[in-house]
Amino acid sequence: MNVTVYRKAHFNAAHRLFVPEWDDERNAQVFGKCSNPNYHGHNYELEVGVTGPVDSTTGFVISLDVLKKIIKEEVEDPFDHKNLNVEVPEFANLIPTAEHIAIVIWNKLRTKIESHLDISITLYETPRNFVKYNGAS
Amino acid sequence: MNVTVYRKAHFNAAHRLFVPEWDDERNAQVFGKCSNPNYHGHNYELEVGVTGPVDSTTGFVISLDVLKKIIKEEVEDPFDHKNLNVEVPEFANLIPTAEHIAIVIWNKLRTKIESHLDISITLYETPRNFVKYNGAS
Amino acid sequence: MNVTVYRKAHFNAAHRLFVPEWDDERNAQVFGKCSNPNYHGHNYELEVGVTGPVDSTTGFVISLDVLKKIIKEEVEDPFDHKNLNVEVPEFANLIPTAEHIAIVIWNKLRTKIESHLDISITLYETPRNFVKYNGAS
Amino acid sequence: MNVTVYRKAHFNAAHRLFVPEWDDERNAQVFGKCSNPNYHGHNYELEVGVTGPVDSTTGFVISLDVLKKIIKEEVEDPFDHKNLNVEVPEFANLIPTAEHIAIVIWNKLRTKIESHLDISITLYETPRNFVKYNGAS
Amino acid sequence: MNVTVYRKAHFNAAHRLFVPEWDDERNAQVFGKCSNPNYHGHNYELEVGVTGPVDSTTGFVISLDVLKKIIKEEVEDPFDHKNLNVEVPEFANLIPTAEHIAIVIWNKLRTKIESHLDISITLYETPRNFVKYNGAS
Amino acid sequence: MNVTVYRKAHFNAAHRLFVPEWDDERNAQVFGKCSNPNYHGHNYELEVGVTGPVDSTTGFVISLDVLKKIIKEEVEDPFDHKNLNVEVPEFANLIPTAEHIAIVIWNKLRTKIESHLDISITLYETPRNFVKYNGAS
Numbered sequence: 159m160n161v162t163v164y165r166k167a168h169f170n171a172a173h174r175l176f177v178p179e180w181d182d183e184r185n186a187q188v189f190g191k192c193s194n195p196n197y198h199g200h201n202y203e204l205e206v207g208v209t210g211p212v213d214s215t216t217g218f219v220i221s222l223d224v225l226k227k228i229i230k231e232e233v234e235d236p237f238d239h240k241n242l243n244v245e246v247p248e249f250a251n252l253i254p255t256a257e258h259i260a261i262v263i264w265n266k267l268r269t270k271i272e273s274h275l276d277i278s279i280t281l282y283e284t285p286r287n288f289v290k291y292n293g294a295s
Numbered sequence: 296m297n298v299t300v301y302r303k304a305h306f307n308a309a310h311r312l313f314v315p316e317w318d319d320e321r322n323a324q325v326f327g328k329c330s331n332p333n334y335h336g337h338n339y340e341l342e343v344g345v346t347g348p349v350d351s352t353t354g355f356v357i358s359l360d361v362l363k364k365i366i367k368e369e370v371e372d373p374f375d376h377k378n379l380n381v382e383v384p385e386f387a388n389l390i391p392t393a394e395h396i397a398i399v400i401w402n403k404l405r406t407k408i409e410s411h412l413d414i415s416i417t418l419y420e421t422p423r424n425f426v427k428y429n430g431a432s
Numbered sequence: 433m434n435v436t437v438y439r440k441a442h443f444n445a446a447h448r449l450f451v452p453e454w455d456d457e458r459n460a461q462v463f464g465k466c467s468n469p470n471y472h473g474h475n476y477e478l479e480v481g482v483t484g485p486v487d488s489t490t491g492f493v494i495s496l497d498v499l500k501k502i503i504k505e506e507v508e509d510p511f512d513h514k515n516l517n518v519e520v521p522e523f524a525n526l527i528p529t530a531e532h533i534a535i536v537i538w539n540k541l542r543t544k545i546e547s548h549l550d551i552s553i554t555l556y557e558t559p560r561n562f563v564k565y566n567g568a569s
Numbered sequence: 570m571n572v573t574v575y576r577k578a579h580f581n582a583a584h585r586l587f588v589p590e591w592d593d594e595r596n597a598q599v600f601g602k603c604s605n606p607n608y609h610g611h612n613y614e615l616e617v618g619v620t621g622p623v624d625s626t627t628g629f630v631i632s633l634d635v636l637k638k639i640i641k642e643e644v645e646d647p648f649d650h651k652n653l654n655v656e657v658p659e660f661a662n663l664i665p666t667a668e669h670i671a672i673v674i675w676n677k678l679r680t681k682i683e684s685h686l687d688i689s690i691t692l693y694e695t696p697r698n699f700v701k702y703n704g705a706s
Numbered sequence: 707m708n709v710t711v712y713r714k715a716h717f718n719a720a721h722r723l724f725v726p727e728w729d730d731e732r733n734a735q736v737f738g739k740c741s742n743p744n745y746h747g748h749n750y751e752l753e754v755g756v757t758g759p760v761d762s763t764t765g766f767v768i769s770l771d772v773l774k775k776i777i778k779e780e781v782e783d784p785f786d787h788k789n790l791n792v793e794v795p796e797f798a799n800l801i802p803t804a805e806h807i808a809i810v811i812w813n814k815l816r817t818k819i820e821s822h823l824d825i826s827i828t829l830y831e832t833p834r835n836f837v838k839y840n841g842a843s
Numbered sequence: 844m845n846v847t848v849y850r851k852a853h854f855n856a857a858h859r860l861f862v863p864e865w866d867d868e869r870n871a872q873v874f875g876k877c878s879n880p881n882y883h884g885h886n887y888e889l890e891v892g893v894t895g896p897v898d899s900t901t902g903f904v905i906s907l908d909v910l911k912k913i914i915k916e917e918v919e920d921p922f923d924h925k926n927l928n929v930e931v932p933e934f935a936n937l938i939p940t941a942e943h944i945a946i947v948i949w950n951k952l953r954t955k956i957e958s959h960l961d962i963s964i965t966l967y968e969t970p971r972n973f974v975k976y977n978g979a980s
C-alpha cells in the first residue's frame with residue numbers, strides 16, 4: 159500500500175548552456191539565447207516525490223521535516239543564488255540543462271534517503287518548461 | 296486506448312496529528328507544531344483521476360457530472376468545514392495525515408466508481424506538501 | 433536513464449458536445465450545458481511530455497525549440513481561436529470532448545516526433561477538469 | 570476603516586469580436602483571430618471586490634454567501650456555457666470585449682449590492698489578458 | 707517616485723466564526739458551516755505591501771530580509787499551526803473573520819515598520835475568498 | 844468610464860545587487876546572497892496595466908496586439924536571457940533591484956504609449972517577491 163509524498167522547494171540561479179568544444183555559432187544554433195556567455199537565470203521550482211509504505215503508527219511515508227532538511231542541505235544551500243556553471247562542482251564538466259540538474263539532484267538525494275523508498279524529481283525551469291526524472295531503471 | 300480524466304475539488308478542515316499512546320514530548324518530537332492539541336487547519340485541494348477506455352459514442356471515460364456528484368457526496372459533504380479527528384468517523388482511530396486521508400478517500404470512491412475504472416488520488420495539504428495514492432497493488 | 437521533458441502551450445476555442453443521432457433532450461441529459469447549439473468555449477492548456485534518453489553532448493532529450501515549433505504547427509495554429517466542431521477536420525465526425533482532443537493531439541504529434549521518444553498529453557479544459565493520454569498500449 | 574472583500578467565480582463562454590458596419594478585412598485588421606465568424610471561447614475568471622466598513626458584530630463587510638448567490642444569479646447563470654453574442658441580451662448591440670463584459674457585470678451587480686458599498690470587477694479572459702473596472706467616476 | 711514592494715507569507719490555522727451572545731441557530735444562519743463548534747481551518751496566504759520612496763543608494767524601498775523577519779515574528783510565529791480563537795490573544799474578544807485578521811495583522815505591522823512607509827494587507831482565506839486592508843483613512 | 848487593461852509577459856535574466864563603492868562585507872550585509880559576484884537569476888513575470896476610456900466602436904482601451912508588440916520590443920527583446928548588469932545599458936550605473944527594473948520599464952513604455960493613457964507596472968522577481976510602480980506623481 160504505497161503512497162508518494164511530495165515536497166516543493168525552490169532556488170534561483172544563473173546558468174549558461176554551451177559545449178566548450180563547439181564554436182560560438184554552433185552553440186548559438188543548438189542552445190539559442192541560452193548560450194549567452196554573460197549568463198541568464200531562472201527561479202527553479204523543485205518537487206521531490208518519495209514513494210513507500212505508510213508507517214502504521216505515524217501515518218507517514220517519511221517525515222516532511224526530515225525531507226525538507228535533506229532538500230535544504232543537498233539542493234537549496236548549494237544551488238540557491240549561485241552560478242551553476244561556475245560555483246556548483248557537479249556542473250564543472252556537465253552542461254546545466256534542466257535534464258542534467260534533475261539527474262544531479264536525484265543522485266544527491268539518493269544517498270540521503272533510505273533505500274527502500276523510491277525518489278522522483280520534477281524540476282520547473284520556467285512555468286512552461288519542466289522535466290521529470292525517476293532514476294535509472 | 297485508456298485516458299485518465301481528472302476532477303479537482305476542495306474542502307477546508309481542522310486536524311491534529313498525535314499518537315494517543317505517546318506523551319506530549321514524543322508527539323511534539325515526531326509531529327512538531329502539527330500535534331497542537333487545539334488543532335490547526337488546511338484548505339485541502341483534491342484531484343481525483345479516473346482511468347479507463349473512452350466510450351465511442353459519448354467520447355467520455357466517465358461523465359464529469361457523475362464524478363463531481365460522487366466526490367461531493369463521499370468527500371466534500373462529510374469532510375468540508377469539519378474537524379477531521381472529532382467529526383469524521385474514519386479518523387476516530389486513524390491519524391489524519393495526508394497519507395491516511397488520501398487512502399480513506401480512495402477507499403470511499405472505490406465503492407462508488409465502476410470497477411473496470413482505475414482511481415488515483417492526489418491530495419494537497421498545502422501548496423508545498425502533497426501526496427498521491429493509486430490504490431493497493 | 434530516461435528523462436521526460438514537458439512543454440506547455442495553450443489555445444482558445446469554441447466547441448459543442450452532442451451526438452447528431454440523438455434528440456435534444458437526450459443530448460442535454462448526457463452533455464448538460466455543453467450541448468448548447470450556439471457553442472461555448474475554453475482556454476485549453478496543453479502539456480506535452482516527451483520521454484527518452486538524455487543526449488550526452490547537449491544534455492537534451494529533445495530541443496525545446498524544436499518541440500515548441502512542432503506544437504505550434506500541429507496544435508496551436510490549427511486549433512487556436514477556432515470552432516473545433518466546424519473548423520477542425522479531425523472533429524467533423526468525432527465529438528470534441530477533452531478525451532478526444534487529447535487523443536487527436538497525441539496522434540498528430542506522434543507523426544512528427546522521433547519514434548524512440550514516448551509522448552504524453554495532458555489537456556486542461558478548465559483549471560478543474562483535465563485529462564491525460566499516453567498513447568495506445 | 571474600510572476593507573475590501575473579494576470573491577472569485579468563473580464561466581466558460583463563446584464570443585466573437587467584430588463591428589457589423591465594417592467589412593471582413595477591416596474586422597480582421599482590428600480584431601485579428603478574435604473576429605472569426607465561427608466563434609472561439611474562453612474560461613473567464615471573475616473577481617468581484619466589495620468595499621465598505623466592517624460590521625462590528627459579525628466582522629463582515631458583506632456575507633460571502635450573499636455575494637456568492639448574487640454573482641451566481643447575475644453572472645454565472647446567464648453567462649456560463651453561453652454564446653455571448655447570440656444568447657446574452659446585453660451584447661446584442663455591444664461588442665463582447667473583456668472591457669465591455671466587465672462594465673456589464675459591474676452594472677448588473679450595482680443594482681443588487683447595497684449602495685454604500687463600492688464594487689470593483691477584475692475579469693481574466695486568459696491567464697495573460699485581464700481588465701479591471703471600478704465604476705464610472 | 708513611490709514604489710510598493712510586496713512579500714508573500716503563509717500560515718495554517720484553525721478557527722470558528724460565532725457571536726457568543728447568539729444562540730446556535732442564529733450563528734448557523736449568519737456563519738453557516740463556519741460556526742462549527744469543533745473548528746475548521748485554512749491555509750492563509752498573506753501579501754504584505756510596503757509603499758515608499760526608493761533609496762537612491764540601495765535601490766530598495768525596504769530590505770526584503772527585514773520585512774520577511776518582521777512578518778515572521780509578528781504573524782507567522784504567533785499564528786501558524788494555531789487555533790486563532792483559543793490561542794491568539796487578539797481574537798479573545800474579536801471574531802476571526804478574514805476582515806478582522808487582516809486588520810489585526812496591519813495593526814501589528816504598523817508598529818514595526820517605519821511610519822513614512824504605507825502598509826497594505828491582502829489575506830487569502832481560500833483561493834476564492836480574500837480581503838484587502840490599507841489602514842484606517 | 845475608465846477601464847484598465849493588463850497584459851502579462853516574462854523574461855529570464857541574470858543579475859547581481861551591489862554598490863561598487865562599498866566593500867564586499869558591506870554589500871553582503873545589505874544584499875545578502877544577491878551580491879554574489881558570479882550572478883544569480885530569475886524568471887521575471889511582468890504585468891503591464893494601461894488605463895483609459897473604452898473606445899465606443901471597438902470596445903478596446905488599447906489593442907492588446909499593439910500593447911503586446913510594444914512590450915516585446917521595449918522589454919522582452921532587450922532583457923530576455925540577458926545579464927542585466929552587463930548587457931542592459933539602463934543598469935550600467937543603476938542597481939537592478941526589482942524596484943529599479945520596474946521604474947526603467949515604466950519609463951520605456953511611457954514613450955511608446957499614448958499620453959492620455961496611464962501606465963502601471965507589476966514585476967514579480969519570484970512568486971513571493973514583487974513590486975508595483977504607477978509612475979511619478
